[in-house]
Amino acid sequence: MxxxxxxxxxxxxxxxxxxxxxxxxxxxxxxxxxxxxxxxxxxxxxxxxxxxxxxxxxxVFKAKRPVTTVDSVSLSDLNFSVDLARFRVLLNATLDVDLSIKNPNKVGFKYRDSNAQLNYRGQQIGEAPIPAGKISADQTVPMNLTLTVMADRLIYNSRFFSDVTTGGVLPLYAVTRISGKVNVMNLFKIQ
Known part of the structure; x- marks a missing residue:
């Protein structure tokens, strides 16, 4: 062997x-x-x-900014008072604002607490909070906001009366900032 x-x-x-x-x-x-x-x-x-x-x-998954559209604005409350001690006119208005927020991304968008502002000639005259939430891919979410307008700020602006008397049109500018994260396949988190 x-x-x-x-x-x-x-x-x-x-x-x-x-x-x-x-x-x-x-x-x-x-x-x-x-x-x-x-x-x-x-x-x-x-x-x-x-x-x-x-x-x-x-x-395809490149993060895009959400598109915010103001659908309608309506006046829901108007408060007028005169402060004779300070020689001031106090005028506040409450607006109901319907917004649509569209997520153009191919993935979900999670946003933090944000706000919507109403400006008149560069001066902020109103603000409304937007609570945190989530918008799915290619989805449009309607939102109803209550915007309190501090109209007394309008009255004290030197150009307010000329805008009202000449054309009856106020140049208001609405700004909505929504900041959040887009999560791409749990690999990339883009703000």
Whole structure:
């Protein structure tokens, strides 16, 4: 009985060994090639997936600003009083404002507490809080806000009376700022 000497697995089979055949050597080479090809395929697939995610993050999933549209504004309350001690006229109005906020992103948008402001010639004359929330992908969410207008600030503006008497039109400017995060596949969080 012949005893086969111990050999290392990394060592190639010797052709002068009596129990080694060419079919064994070919089988070992095929196994090595198969393992190497599987590793290369897995690495190539991983690189492809990473490149695909990066391309999608910078094109399709690129964060866009939400679009805010004022649908309607109506006067719900008007308070008028005169402070004779200070020689002031106090005038406050409450407006009901219907907004639509559209999320143009392909992923959901989560926003923090924000506010809507009403300005007259660069001076803030009203403000309404917007509570935090979430808007799904490509969704438009209607919001009803109550905006309190400090109309006495209007009256004390030097151009107010000329705007009212000449054209009857007040140049009001509404600003709504909504800040939040867009979460792309739980990988990228874009503000």
């Amino acid at each position: 012949e005893v086969e000497p111990f050999r290392n697995k990394t060592e190639k089979p010797s052709m002068d060994h009596p129990h080694t055949t060419t079919s064994d050597a070919a089988r070992v080479l095929r196994k090595r090639r198969k393992r190497r090809n599987i590793c290369f395929g897995a690495i190539a697939l991983l690189v492809f997936i990473i490149i695909l995610i990066i391309i999608l993050a910078f094109t």
